Amino acid sequence: MTGLSKKQRLKINYFKEVAPKLAAEFDIKNKLAVPRVIKVVVNMGIGDTLKSKELLESARKDMATITGQIPSTRAARVSVASFSIRRGMPVGLKVTLRGDRMYAFLDRLFSIVLPRLRDFRGLTLKSFDKFGNYNLGVREHTVFPEVSQGKNVSRGLEITLVTNSNNKEKSKRLLELMGMPFEKVEDAEKDTKKNVKDGK
Numbered sequence: 622m623t624g625l626s627k628k629q630r631l632k633i634n635y636f637k638e639v640a641p642k643l644a645a646e647f648d649i650k651n652k653l654a655v656p657r658v659i660k661v662v663v664n665m666g667i668g669d670t671l672k673s674k675e676l677l678e679s680a681r682k683d684m685a686t687i688t689g690q691i692p693s694t695r696a697a698r699v700s701v702a703s704f705s706i707r708r709g710m711p712v713g714l715k716v717t718l719r720g721d722r723m724y725a726f727l728d729r730l731f732s733i734v735l736p737r738l739r740d741f742r743g744l745t746l747k748s749f750d751k752f753g754n755y756n757l758g759v760r761e762h763t764v765f766p767e768v769s770q771g772k773n774v775s776r777g778l779e780i781t782l783v784t785n786s787n788n789k790e791k792s793k794r795l796l797e798l799m800g801m802p803f804e805k806v807e808d809a810e811k812d813t814k815k816n817v818k819d820g821k
Contacts, residue, residue, distance in 0.1 A: 656784055660717055662715065664715050664778065690718060695715050782796065
């Protein structure tokens with residue numbers, strides 16, 4: 622297998638195996654209607670970099686390393702005096718991934734990054750929105766193996782997987798077949814019962 626095909630193994634797997642399975646399971650005749658991930662949006666908060674250009678550049682470098690794409694800077698829309706934030710100040714970084722970079726990022730996220738999280742037992746099934754998109758948060762961006770953990774300040778990431786399905790069940794099956802590690806149903810039921818017992 623060549624280096625390129627290794628990088629795009631998830632993309633290849635989607636078109637060769639996942640898409641045909643989805644089409645058969647949901648009786649979809651039109652290939653364009655088969656559930657797929659359209660884009661992945663990655664956000665990073667950088668409020669702590671307001672007084673340090675060095676920290677800002679470090680965050681940008683880390684974000685580019687993680688996603689393979691230079692991030693855009695998100696400015697504050699309103700001023701917040703208690704946090705010393707003025708309108709227009711950089712408070713976040715954003716990257717929108719599509720195509721090959723998107724598949725490469727998801728491959729690493731599913732197979733390497735998420736399993737490395739402490740006490741990881743699978744992603745919750747409750748993070749789908751009504752349109753079938755999935756939102757997840759990563760507390761420390763340094764969990765990505767490409768990022769050096771030495772002098773880096775850990776920052777959280779918000780990752781949104783946008784699909785074309787407009788349906789939670791189809792999206793769940795799509796991501797499941799692509800290798801997204803969801804929590805097992807029995808574990809989810811145990812956690813629900815525990816929370817009810819604890820009054821949460």
